[in-house]
Amino acid sequence: MAKCAKPGDVVELSGPDAVVYLQYLGKHSEYGDAVMVSPIKRASLIEIDGELFRNGYVAFFPVVAAVSKGLASVVGKLPAIGVPERLRRPGARSTNKVETWVIEGRDGELVRSTLTDAERELPIAVIWNRELLLQRVSEGWRP
DSSP states (O other): OOOOOOOOOEEEEEEESEEEEEEEEEEEEEEEEEEEEEOOOSSOOOOOSSGGGGOOOEOOOOHHHHHHTTTTTEEEEOOOOOSSOOEEEEOOTTTTEOOOOOEEETTEEESSSSSSSSHHTOOOBBBBOOHHHHHHHHTTOOO
């Protein structure tokens, strides 16, 4: 019987040279499984506590499917913090530069050419696959 990830579960995702930790936050209606990403790759299992995600960020990754297919393992549980209510996603682009951002929330969408400090802290609404998630953490990428 396959294990199913539940909100609050801490999941270990093994890559070729490190282990990455995620906390499953819940399912977003449009983007799917929201996870808190621990931004530092590890050599092996560490103690599971709130410090693990202190400088983390939210991403969208199909964690429920990854766990059920054996591509990731549940290794602990922390209090669930829930799916963010507001997100940002790229709007208009010119080559590789984002010219506008779309802020999504309960009240609809707003288009911004410049972001406030609070809006810069919003999670980016993009879905990552396993390889990209491992690559981003390995590179030290931050939103």
